[in-house]
Amino acid sequence: MNRQNKICLLFSVWALATTTAFAQQSADDAAKKVAVNAGCLTCHSIKHVESKDGVLPVGPAWQDVANQYRGKPGAADFLTRIVLEGSNPYASHWKNKAAGIAMPPNVVAISESETRQVVYWILSLK
Numbered sequence: 001m002n003r004q005n006k007i008c009l010l011f012s013v014w015a016l017a018t019t020t021a022f023a024q025q026s027a028d029d030a031a032k033k034v035a036v037n038a039g040c041l042t043c044h045s046i047k048h049v050e051s052k053d054g055v056l057p058v059g060p061a062w063q064d065v066a067n068q069y070r071g072k073p074g075a076a077d078f079l080t081r082i083v084l085e086g087s088n089p090y091a092s093h094w095k096n097k098a099a100g101i102a103m104p105p106n107v108v109a110i111s112e113s114e115t116r117q118v119v120y121w122i123l124s125l126k
């Protein structure tokens with residue numbers, strides 16, 4: 001391979017890498033905007049927050065959700081359903097991490113495909 005070809009190849013690799021990173025960034029921004037518009041962030045924070053004086057957040061932080069469900073098969077489908085239909089008021093799996101109330105159904109505020117988009121983004125949070 002001559003020098004010019006090498007430079008050309010390097011440039012292509014760089015261009016592809018930055019385009020992919022950029023596409024991912026705008027997908028994340030789009031999902032976040034959907035969540036803001038649907039009112040999710042009135043009860044949830046994106047980043048984990050330490051509780052102050054024992055006061056817990058209304059809904060679990062989405063970083064905590066990602067940690068809880070990362071790698072679990074079917075998590076995206078399960079969470080999409082919960083978000084649309086609301087959570088079981090007797091579930092206690094967020095005990096000591098959230099206030100302990102059930103999530104109301106969000107189906108009036110968000111479509112199924114948008115919910116899926118937000119849930120995929122939540123599960124990708126690190």
Ligand code: HEC
Nearest residue numbers: 038039040043058059079087091094101102103106110118
């Ligand atoms: C009125 C407050 C409120 C709003 C608005 C709200 N949530 Fe929740 N959310 C909660 C609570 C409370 C929980 C914990 C429920 C539980 O313990 O079962 C929760 C749990 C979750 C979970 C984890 C479910 C589980 O079973 O582990 C996800 C994911 C989630 N919410 C996403 C969303 C999204 C996306 C939206 C916006 C469309 C949203 N929430 C809007 C209060 C809310």
